[in-house]
Amino acid sequence: MIPHDRHLVLVGLMGVGKSTVGRVLGERLGRRVVDSDAVIEARTGRTVREIFEADGEDAFRILETEALLDALAEHEPTVIAAAGGVVLRPRNREALRDSGARVVWLAADPSVLVERVRSGGHRPALDDDPAGTLRRMHETREALYREVADLIVSVDGRSVGEVVEAILR
Numbered sequence: 001m002i003p004h005d006r007h008l009v010l011v012g013l014m015g016v017g018k019s020t021v022g023r024v025l026g027e028r029l030g031r032r033v034v035d036s037d038a039v040i041e042a043r044t045g046r047t048v049r050e051i052f053e054a055d056g057e058d059a060f061r062i063l064e065t066e067a068l069l070d071a072l073a074e075h076e077p078t079v080i081a082a083a084g085g086v087v088l089r090p091r092n093r094e095a096l097r098d099s100g101a102r103v104v105w106l107a108a109d110p111s112v113l114v115e116r117v118r119s120g121g122h123r124p125a126l127d128d129d130p131a132g133t134l135r136r137m138h139e140t141r142e143a144l145y146r147e148v149a150d151l152i153v154s155v156d157g158r159s160v161g162e163v164v165e166a167i168l169r
């Protein structure tokens with residue numbers, strides 16, 4: 001059950017559906033949705049790809065942290081679709097724990113995600129070797145997602161509606 005007075009944060013690898021599931025959850029719960037990638041793009045006037053290419057991953061991670069901390073500081077409980085790499089920084093994991101937010105890890109087999117992200121040209125990390133990159137990301141981040149998650153929901157073979165229902169249950 002989702003507490004009415006706490007943020008709901010979705011974490012997981014790129015392509016798991018954080019943005020889409022977040023929008024549906026926001027509608028169902030009557031909450032505003034904060035998509036950290038969209039916040040970063042709005043603040044900078046650049047796409048995630050442009051930030052990675054011009055400034056590098058470290059610069060993007062700083063913006064990612066700012067977006068997360070700002071969203072967690074919101075007084076009104078929101079649904080937060082966190083950027084995929086948000087768990088990489090200890091500060092972010094600590095903020096997720098300390099905020100009292102309900103954190104849901106949308107988990108997926110990396111081989112399933114390759115098909116989902118194939119058409120998305122906005123993901124610069126996947127340009128050269130999508131399958132290998134997603135597999136490495138999964139290996140690197142799995143324990144970190146598990147560390148912050150209050151709930152783990154597999155998205156493999158599930159529709160958006162089924163994922164939303166699993167979270168709400």
